[in-house]
Amino acid sequence: MAKHSERENGLQDLMEIMLESMMIAERREFLNNAEGNKGNGFRHGRSFGQGRVLEFRIPRDRYGNFHPKILALLRDQEMECERLAGSLYCRGLTQSQVGEIFGEIYGEHYGKAGIPRMIDYLRSDVERWLNRPLESYYPIVFVDAIHVKIHRKRSVGTEAFHVVLGVKEDKKREVLGIHNRPAESATAWEEIFRDLRDRGAERVGLMVSDGLTGLETALSEVYPTAQLQRCVTHLKRNMLSKVRHGDKMELAEDLREVFRTGQKDYTREDAWENWTALCKKWGKDYRSIKKMGGEIGYKYYFTYLQYHHAIQSMIHTTNWIERLNKDFRRVLRMRGAMPNEDSVLVLMGKVAMDKDAYDRELPGIDKDESLFPR
Known part of the structure; x- marks a missing residue:
């Protein structure tokens, strides 16, 4: 030796x-x-x-x-x-x-x-x-939170890492921010949005999200002119979980009829009318669905219908950020509980930095002139 x-x-x-x-x-x-x-x-x-x-x-x-x-x-x-x-x-x-x-x-x-x-x-x-300057305007922004187990104070707990994905005016995507806030709340989202604004993102056209806690309040505080679209896919999953197995196929068909995309003559008013009819129909047998028909907050699921019919299928769900979260989970899952929040941010940040797909333009995403002014 x-x-x-x-x-x-x-x-x-x-x-x-x-x-x-x-x-x-x-x-x-x-x-x-x-x-x-x-x-x-x-x-x-x-x-x-x-x-x-x-x-x-x-x-x-x-x-x-x-x-x-x-x-x-x-x-x-x-x-x-x-x-x-x-x-x-x-x-x-x-x-x-x-x-x-x-x-x-x-x-x-x-x-x-x-x-x-x-x-x-x-x-x-x-x-x-993660701290780089941002562009002043993002036509579309998708937000979500991924939950990760990390060590802190000699114990392991699950904490939220909030992810913000933007579509730029050049029709390309980029991850704008990844932030650790142990729990989702209006205060957490407001801090995140203020950080984005401090880094240069002064205005957002449309924000697409799941039913994240406190997001609506934070959005109105920091980006008051931004429109909010709730993820239709998450709503459908939630609805289907409320009925027994034999009713799922019929309910899924009714939901497809309500949440149509790509039809010029299908309006928010038409969709809301169909929604209330669906809740009335299924509410006869399922009390939890009956309550949903009268809640005004569900109107946020139909915001996509005020935009050009060619992009509605791109903006009525959080599918793009869900795919990104799968990439995050694939890397994080190999580690078990992470040693600290910095290690999570390094891994998630590197995955986001290396997303080659985000260098390609999204065809047709700029058809709506309210989001992409000429």
């Missing part, structure tokens, strides 16, 4: 000597073509090579114009390793597991000492991204 360690240390010493010699030779060639310039000693440097921390002297010139090419190659290798470590970490491996993989590939020192530094770089990148 001692001989193996001595051999590795000797190899590292040799690599450092070779690198330093190569840089001195580079400087000599550089100075041959730089009249009036000359060598000016050395500065201390360190980098990674073959998985090890290398320390050496970097030759300097009088005017500070000499930059060894070999260092650029080492930095490229280091950046590739950082990207690989971040990718493995964000696909569900723990920091320790990433370290084991790097230890096998690059050597023990890289595995044990290099990984925390790489994850810190990833954490810094995500932090900057």
Whole structure:
């Protein structure tokens, strides 16, 4: 074991000597073509090579114009390793597991000492991204909350991580924010919306959400001109859960008739009339459905009908953000309970940053001129 360690240390010493010699030779060639310039000693440097921390002297010139090419190659290798470590970490491996993989590939020192530094770089990148400036206007914004088990104060509890997904004026999507608030409430959503506004998002056209606690109140406080659309898919699921199995198919057909999309002549008034008729019909046998017909709050499920018929199917549910949440859960599920909220934000943030699909335009989403003014 001692001989193996001595051999590795000797190899590292040799690599450092070779690198330093190569840089001195580079400087000599550089100075041959730089009249009036000359060598000016050395500065201390360190980098990674073959998985090890290398320390050496970097030759300097009088005017500070000499930059060894070999260092650029080492930095490229280091950046590739950082990207690989971040990718493995964000696909569900723990920091320790990433370290084991790097230890096998690059050597023990890289595995044990290099990984925390790489994850810190990833954490810094995500932090900057989560706090970046936003555009001033978002035609459509989808919001939802995903619940994650995390450690806090020596116990494990489920906390809400609120996700905000926006459609931009260029018809592309981006995640605007991911915020940890342990419980959903009007205060939590108001804080989140104010954070978005402070980062530059001054106006929202339409907000699409599930029946999130306190969202309507927060929206009226921060974005008073924004319209609210409740997710029709969630309402349908809720309705179907209220009836026995033999009635589900018929109720599903009645719900499809109420929540139509893509029909020019189908209005909010028509839909509300059909809704109250449905609640009256099914309310004869199910008391919980009968109560729903008279509650004015259900009108928020029909907001989509005031927009162009070609985009109604895109805005009457939270399907897009639900797909994003599936990606979040896929990564988080591999970890069990997360060690802290920062680790959750890093993983969710990296997943959101890497969504290639959001670089593509949504065809036809801009047909409604009230949301996308010409």
